[in-house]
Amino acid sequence: MVGLVNAEPPENAGEYKNVLIFLETRQGKLAKPGLEMISVGAAIAHKVNEELIGIVMGNKIEGLVQEAGEYGCDKVIGLKSKDLEDFRTIPYSVNLSELITELKPNILLIPATRNGRDLASRIAVRSKTGVTADCTELDIDPAERILQARRPTYGESTLAEILCKRHRPQMATARPGIFSVPERDPKRKFVSEIRKTTIKKEFLKKEIVSFKPKSTLDLTSAKIIVSGGLGLGKPSGFKLLEELAGEIGASVGASRPTVDMGWIERDHQVGQTGQSVRPDIYIACGISGKAQHIMGMRLSKNIVSINTDASAELNSISDYIINEDLYKVIPELIDAIKRRKSGEKKPAEAPA
Amino acid sequence: MTLEIVVMIKQVPDSQEVVIDPVTFTLNRSAARNVINPADENAIEAALRIKDKEKDVHITVITMGPPFAETALIDAMARGVDDAILVSDRAFAGADTYPTGLTLAATITRMGKFDIIFAGEESTDSSTGHVGPGVAEFLGIEQASYTSSTWIEDEFVYADRELEDGIETVRMKSPCLITVLTNSNVPRNPTLRMKIDSIKKGIKTWSLADIGLKPEWVGLKGSPTIVKSMRTINEKKREGKKFKAGEMDKFVDELVSKGILKL
Ligand SMILES: Cc1cc2nc3c(=O)[nH]c(=O)nc-3n(C[C@H](O)[C@H](O)[C@H](O)COP(=O)(O)OP(=O)(O)OC[C@H]3O[C@@H](n4cnc5c(N)ncnc54)[C@H](O)[C@@H]3O)c2cc1C
Numbered sequence: 302m303v304g305l306v307n308a309e310p311p312e313n314a315g316e317y318k319n320v321l322i323f324l325e326t327r328q329g330k331l332a333k334p335g336l337e338m339i340s341v342g343a344a345i346a347h348k349v350n351e352e353l354i355g356i357v358m359g360n361k362i363e364g365l366v367q368e369a370g371e372y373g374c375d376k377v378i379g380l381k382s383k384d385l386e387d388f389r390t391i392p393y394s395v396n397l398s399e400l401i402t403e404l405k406p407n408i409l410l411i412p413a414t415r416n417g418r419d420l421a422s423r424i425a426v427r428s429k430t431g432v433t434a435d436c437t438e439l440d441i442d443p444a445e446r447i448l449q450a451r452r453p454t455y456g457e458s459t460l461a462e463i464l465c466k467r468h469r470p471q472m473a474t475a476r477p478g479i480f481s482v483p484e485r486d487p488k489r490k491f492v493s494e495i496r497k498t499t500i501k502k503e504f505l506k507k508e509i510v511s512f513k514p515k516s517t518l519d520l521t522s523a524k525i526i527v528s529g530g531l532g533l534g535k536p537s538g539f540k541l542l543e544e545l546a547g548e549i550g551a552s553v554g555a556s557r558p559t560v561d562m563g564w565i566e567r568d569h570q571v572g573q574t575g576q577s578v579r580p581d582i583y584i585a586c587g588i589s590g591k592a593q594h595i596m597g598m599r600l601s602k603n604i605v606s607i608n609t610d611a612s613a614e615l616n617s618i619s620d621y622i623i624n625e626d627l628y629k630v631i632p633e634l635i636d637a638i639k640r641r642k643s644g645e646k647k648p649a650e651a652p653a
Numbered sequence: 654m655t656l657e658i659v660v661m662i663k664q665v666p667d668s669q670e671v672v673i674d675p676v677t678f679t680l681n682r683s684a685a686r687n688v689i690n691p692a693d694e695n696a697i698e699a700a701l702r703i704k705d706k707e708k709d710v711h712i713t714v715i716t717m718g719p720p721f722a723e724t725a726l727i728d729a730m731a732r733g734v735d736d737a738i739l740v741s742d743r744a745f746a747g748a749d750t751y752p753t754g755l756t757l758a759a760t761i762t763r764m765g766k767f768d769i770i771f772a773g774e775e776s777t778d779s780s781t782g783h784v785g786p787g788v789a790e791f792l793g794i795e796q797a798s799y800t801s802s803t804w805i806e807d808e809f810v811y812a813d814r815e816l817e818d819g820i821e822t823v824r825m826k827s828p829c830l831i832t833v834l835t836n837s838n839v840p841r842n843p844t845l846r847m848k849i850d851s852i853k854k855g856i857k858t859w860s861l862a863d864i865g866l867k868p869e870w871v872g873l874k875g876s877p878t879i880v881k882s883m884r885t886i887n888e889k890k891r892e893g894k895k896f897k898a899g900e901m902d903k904f905v906d907e908l909v910s911k912g913i914l915k916l
């Protein structure tokens with residue numbers, strides 16, 4: 302029985318300092334969700350006069366270590382091994398937790414991607430500490446050096462602040478798409494170190510047999526989203542939305558039932574079981590606005606609802622309501638945008 | 654030898670019945686029925702599909718929860734699961750993911766031999782996705798998270814993991830833990846006949862003493878994290894300004910002049 306002995310978390314707050322950040326790599330590159338945490342990680346570390354230490358694991362990592370420093374880590378440690386080339390839970394968690402034992406960080410930040418959450422769960426148990434998942438705000442109480450990890454809960458309606466007072470490191474994962482990637486500065490000063498490691502055979506029992514890359518749509522960083530629901534009535538409705546999206550440089554989103562019916566790919570889905578988005582404008586076309594959909598888009602800066610039903614739930618959280626048949630009004634909207642772009646006047650206003 | 658499968662399930666308020674109050678934007682969950690966490694239904698189905706295909710498979714569902722969580726276990730048995738264990742004790746109340754994982758790992762240890770443990774990718778009410786992998790760490794076993802399918806071939810467990818940028822197929826030896834994606838399969842429905850049989854068969858209930866953990870290791874006391882405060886996310890006041898067909902030029906002007914849309 303491996304873990305159950307000494308299951309009680311030790312109280313070990315005293316000697317821990319600095320902020321450690323795990324920078325995930327995907328297909329040989331530093332993945333965006335990790336880079337997004339660099340500014341907030343640096344802000345927290347510097348507020349208490351500590352350092353932000355980036356961790357990069359992989360095989361060919363020299364360039365990535367450099368990049369991590371240029372994005373704003375005060376120090377970068379690269380762990381290099383051909384057995385770390387692809388993310389695998391056990392070799393990654395064993396190595397990261399050895400670093401934790403050595404460096405004793407006060408705070409450990411990990412992006413809340415699928416592999417990030419996979420890793421964070423195991424590290425929390427290995428280090429016998431707490432982890433707050435999927436944070437959208439992170440700060441530090443400078444006096445006590447306590448991480449204030451805030452995450453939406455109850456369907457994005459409430460923000461809970463979660464603390465881990467007695468155990469170290471204090472861990473949090475951050476939701477992708479919330480923080481922005483800092484400016485890269487090739488002249489930034491930082492310290493770096495690359496360590497070669499060997500991984501014990503017993504940790505390499507899981508094999509990756511194959512990887513089929515797919516291009517997935519990242520709606521989380523889209524500035525404009527045109528999104529369609531069952532009100533489209535037919536799969537080809539998305540053609541009309543694509544046309545509108547094309548005019549304004551938008552990405553196309555969708556409600557879950559349209560995805561379930563195969564009208565559009567799943568990576569377009571917005572909502573509780575899809576992506577959480579917060580664009581500058583979210584144009585919902587034929588979407589009723591059920592709780593699970595709203596959860597994924599209510600933080601959008603501006604919301605437009607096009608719906609034949611004046612009492613659709615989505616209207617109650619919309620800045621603009623167009624209470625019309627989408628097949629009538631979207632072509633008009635496309636024409637109006639085209640006119641505006643070309644500086645033409647509306648036909649009725651144009652001189653005879 | 655029997656292939657022993659454990660499925661960890663959690664009872665949650667039905668999110669379809671949980672309504673957001675349009676004024677306060679808080680969730681009214683009091684009216685909601687309790688159901689099996691959606692991803693856990695997919696986890697049960699993933700286990701049942703292995704049982705459909707392989708010889709000599711035995712499935713146990715377990716949950717840590719209050720006594721009324723029994724209904725979730727009975728529901729699972731009525732779909733074809735063989736046995737169910739409810740781990741229930743006042744001491745478990747207020748657990749965060751750490752003691753929840755510990756409690757479930759101790760329960761599985763007490764059960765004896767296990768080959769594959771299934772969990773959901775995350776629960777709709779706490780949505781951390783940490784409990785499944787946490788259990789794997791407590792037990793010191795391999796895992797594959799965020800999977801859309803699992804199968805057995807040449808004594809290996811295979812799983813497809815759906816990542817942000819592609820699908821990764823992994824293989825490992827049992828014992829291992831698999832977390833299953835919501836909607837990755839279509840869960841079968843319980844039949845009335847099997848429901849009656851399951852109620853007759855009943856479930857096992859274990860307490861803290863049965864799984865051999867200390868009271869200070871579980872529940873609120875054993876939780877490294879505390880919820881310090883909750884505040885309603887400040888909802889922007891939305892005006893709901895109306896535009897009709899025939900007014901799209903006006904609408905575009907409004908968006909452009911307010912700097913909302915840049916053309
Ligand atoms: C566990 C769980 C998770 C879920 N997760 C998600 C999720 O992540 N994302 C999600 O979206 N849903 C999710 N759902 C489903 C959700 O509950 C709703 O069923 C769904 O959002 C409704 O989709 P809709 O608005 O497209 O369809 P409907 O509710 O059917 O609404 C269609 C709307 O179109 C309007 N309309 C019809 N014709 C026209 C027309 N010609 N022009 C303009 N308007 C028209 C109608 O008035 C209506 O308001 C989830 C459900 C569950 C149980």
Ligand SMILES: Nc1ncnc2c1ncn2[C@@H]1O[C@H](COP(=O)(O)O)[C@@H](O)[C@H]1O
Nearest residue numbers: 661662717772773775776781782783784
């Ligand atoms: N109290 C519990 N009892 C049994 N399984 C649980 C419990 N809590 C969480 N799980 C399992 O862990 C998964 C992830 O839950 P969570 O970490 O809460 O998002 C769920 O889908 C369940 O399979």
